[in-house]
Amino acid sequence: MSRYQRMMSITLQCQRFHNAAGCLKSKTGTEHRWLERHLKDPFVKAAKQHNYRCRSAFKLLEIDDKHKVLRPGFSVIDCGAAPGAWSQVAVQRVNALGTDPNVPVGFVLGVDLLHISPLKGAVFLSNADITDPVTLKKIQELLPTEKADVILSDMAPNATGIRELDHQKLINLCFSLLDMSKSILRPSGTILCKFWDGREARLLQNRLLEHFPYVRTIKPQSSRKDSAEVYYLAKLYHDGVKCQKH
Template identity: 75%
Template structure:
């Protein structure tokens, strides 16, 4: 199971420290940096102290569908650099900031290292598909199961569209198998996919286990990106 190929902050650091001469030599990298600098979500993430622009994808989805509620337990898969966990900490009241509502719990996991975040527990350099990791997750959860599984996981891209699509579908299917052990009845799963012919296979598998399944492309997902998200709600359980 793979986490995000590179964290947003790692990419920013990498490109900002390139020399001008190097940027002139690599047109693709120069284009990436220029797009990144002009991106309104990048600017908003910096202003609002989110670790990555991807926070706004989850914020938009949650504003519309209310999948994160005070008191909920959440597993954030592919959590690095931690932006989705930041949103989840706020929305489920993981810090107990509001004494009038229940206090939630956030557990993030990634193959990459995740910098500490107040209100969240992180398992860095860990594979959610590994049976020993699953046991560790269950031991950390307050009730061994979660209300919500979030996944912004992506494989290390090869540049071959169909192969990359198959890899991300495999990640989602693997997570769906994991959900059998840790997702509460009527729970929610949100997972990232890349466009391709096997998306329907994943959708059908989700519909077998959830009462409500829909595809979403948040505004923060770039228009030229192949990514979208499946939101599966009301887990049927065993």
Template identity: 55%
Template sequence: MSTTKSVFLVSRTLHCSARVLKKPKAAEQRWLQRQRKDPYVKASHKQNFRCRSAFKLLEIDDKFKLLLPGHVVVDCGAAPGAWSQVAVQRVNSAGTDPSAPRGTVVGADLLNIAALDGAHFLSHHDVTDPATHAKLLQLLPKRAHVLLSDMAPNASGFKELDCEKLISSCLTLIDLAEMVLRPGGSLLCKYWDGPFSHSLQEKLSCIFGSVRIVKPNASRKDSSERYFLARMYRKPIK
């Protein structure tokens, strides 16, 4: 059998493209090495989380107690679904604990999100689109206690541009909050630190009683990733 044919067959067997079988480029190799060494990646495999970001939310929730049994949660930028897995466990939306109130978890992403017991997902939906806001509202039994956003645009390679893009996506969460978040509710949203983050913080401070910056240990030290944790939502007076 020719080499090309055997590579094709192996790739078919592994359900991946032949490109995956090529020698990884230097940047890909660095990424693979980092993944192999990362204790959170190992722990996420062990605990069946869909990705390492689960540990960021677990850490934040252990400290600030955002997610309680019976709570209603909206997860924006939810794919592949690790934050939703954490939310399902913490709000008991799969009814695992029959003695505790049963919560609700609703998530949306531009990408496909594989089904998860205890969560309702809107795959292929843009969270910045008002039509998605209306659909999310329809899925909620009552106004949400917590709005989560780990949304992140694809990196363009231009750091400042990416930061600005993420901040403008986060600003649309203010409209979503107005539609779905209950007074007193919380918003946890990811941003990349840069010249535009201050304007988001100011806007959040106008509608939440407190806004703090959180950087969990699971968030890579060399990343500009941060989270705004905004609590005590009050509806804006118009």
């Protein structure tokens, strides 16, 4: 179990017994600080108020409000989907439930190594490795037209605590997404992927620029200030020669 998963488990225990103060007393210093910050986080509180599965929903909402990544009728793949907050946002934004009869109905497919609880309007592949060719084949079978308009990725490997190693592991996952896009991302499609800032970030950016004329670095306001996470937004996919950044 990763440190993040352990911390979330602690948080759920505290919420279950409605005794966060008592739970805090029983934890180590690191756990105490993490949980105290988590319980005071305004985005955690907002997520509960709006019935989002976790605070990360607000990162995607913020990015989409500004950059218009999701549109009604789009087919979306949510990589690293658990617990499903980004899929919740995608279902709303692409009209996957057909709530608005005046716009096209979209499709949302979430994939994760972990179990993802069912969500109305989304299809989930739980316990599935996004880098496995078997998973890619399943994705192609499930997509309405075998191609997606948008690939979202908020996924991250279990942290080792070694910054450079963790950075490299996440960059490699992003490379896997880019390789996968050759099979399942339609022309002019979009990738939004999280990475941890570090020396390989420019290499990833250059690889994206080989297939996307528009690549932008985004740090959402809803991302914690002390977090190294950043996002690359790459638009207008094409499988051709390297193009210049706009």
